[in-house]
Amino acid sequence: MGSAAVWAALSLVSALSAGCSDDGTGQTATQATAPGTMTALPSTLSDGTTTGPTTGTSTDVSTSSSSTSTGEDTLTTTDAPTTGNPTGPKFDVGGADLGGGDTDGCNFSPDANLTGTVYAPNLQLPISGALVYVTSGPVEPPADGVYCAECVKLDCDTPSTFTGPDGSFTLPAVSGPNQKLVVQKGQFLRVVDLSIAPGPTALPTDQTNLPGQWNPAAGMWIPRIAVYDTDPDKVKNVLAKFGLGQVDGTGALLGGTENFTLVSDDTPAFLENLAEMNKYHIIFVPCATTKFWPGAPTVPDSRRENVKAYVAAGGKWYATDHSNEYIEQPFPDYQEFHAPAMPDIQPAYDSNGTVVDPEMLAWLQALPPALKDIGGGNPTLNNLPGILTRLNYSGIDVISPVIVQDMEGKDVDVGHHTWVEGPCASCSNPQMVRPMAITGQYGCGRMMYSTFENSSDNHPGLNPQELVLLYMILEIGVCFEQTPPPPPPG
Helix, strand or coil: CHHHHHHHCCCCCCCCCECCCCCCCCCCCECCCCCCCCCCCCCCCCCCCCCCCCCCCCCEEECCCCCCCCCCCCCCCECCCCCCCCCCCCCCCCCCCCCCCCCCCCCCCCCEEEEEECECCCCCCECCCCEEEEECCCCCCCCCCCCCCEEEECECCCCEEECCCCCEEEEEECCEEEEEEEEEECCEEEEEEEEECCEEEECCHHHHCCCCCCEHHHCEECCCEEEECCCCCCHHHHHHHHHHCCECCCCCECCCCCCCEEECCCCCHHHHCHHHHCCCCEEEECECHHHHCCCCCCCCHHHHHHHHHHHHCCCEEEEEHHHHHHHHCCCCCCEEECCCCCCCCCCCEEEEEEECCHHHHHHHHHCCHHHHCCCCCCCCCCCCCEEEEEEECCCEEEECCCEEECCCCCEEECCCEEEEEEECCCCCCCCCEEEEEEEEEECCEEEEEECECCCCCCCCCCCHHHHHHHHHHHHCCCCECCCCCCCCCC
16 A cells, blocks of 8 residues: 555645536527437547546455456455455445355355345435445444545455345345444445344345445444535535435525535635645536636646645546536546637537446446436436436547556556547537546546536436436445556656
8 A cells, every 4th residue: 555655645636616507698508419420439438447447435345256347346355354454354345246245265154145225325326336245343434534545355254245236235144143234335334233133134224225424423434525516517416315415395405404515616715725625535526617717717737736636645526517627637638628728618518428338327227217207307217328418518529548557567547437428519520429427547536527517407306417427426436456556647
């Protein structure tokens, strides 16, 4: 973990969010037609790293199975937890559905069978790829602030599994008192004291759902999140509907109930205070707030270096459409935006996109009908892998491989992984299929970007764009199977 300490010592910066669809008053969004001739983009489906779409989060794990899914961790078995861990095994997700505990070659004999479903804190949205496991030993919680996390391998005798696309799991275990049920996805961690009876046991959801608050005394941890308080592109509403706050009948956050920090979008002061930024695992810079700051869309050198250092240290950095300069200028080698001299594209456009990540697609397909179609004139998930994305204010011309050397001197591509792609009706080549939702790795952390807004108008339920956002947030929070390579030079 020597390199992790190096990244943790680096400085960091976050960007602010802004309203988006206030641009071009009187303009209407353009509906994209079905794409014609498709133009493949270099590295559009890059896995980002050789170990899958993992990002520096806190307590992560590898278990006794291997995943062959695109962009997932390779999981290995060891006879004991990785050394250098003074308090016991650490836990996090790898991302594969093991379909039950893999006990081959292990020394325990299961006489119990635990079943259940992991949900989001709202108790409605199933969570795929969550780790579920049982231990009688200590569980190390996530660090309270940005840090670099590598997966620590579970003892082969520890019963463990990952949830399937529908959030369900089956876990063979050993009966007995004084055990702990651990459920984790990234820095969402729940630990429940459990006495396991022989035979089958269906666990209630209040023991298996992800927590919605940071409450260590109750065995609950969540990521520390800072969100710019923007309107539109109200990411705060999405997080509240996920279960990190309460919403009113329109789907709007009830002020004061949020279990995250709202940041004023009036000035860039937050991004110029590295110590303050380091308190958060995830920082959201939705949409157009940044364009109103002095000098926009230029990002001052000090702010740009803060962003790079924050991500290198393990932070998760998220920006959308108008705020693309807070992706392009800190990380210029990862992508090229359309009309880079502008902070946005006019008019905004809708796009008939495609979900190209297989695990995201499997999760969306497994959602119950009520979550696939929330009504109210919102797009649906009834035409997967097709997905309509609304109010795109940016376009990406290309994403590129970004090659760095890992600790063994081997080349690793840390460039963007594409989750959703589609045509840009307001770009010079409207038929060209472009990345629309992407994540890349930089040191111990990740950056994430979407060309579309995520929550423009208040509405009950989660629309397809909001579901894509939540899935990406959870996936970039998982651990590194190996020591992450250093950031690219420059």
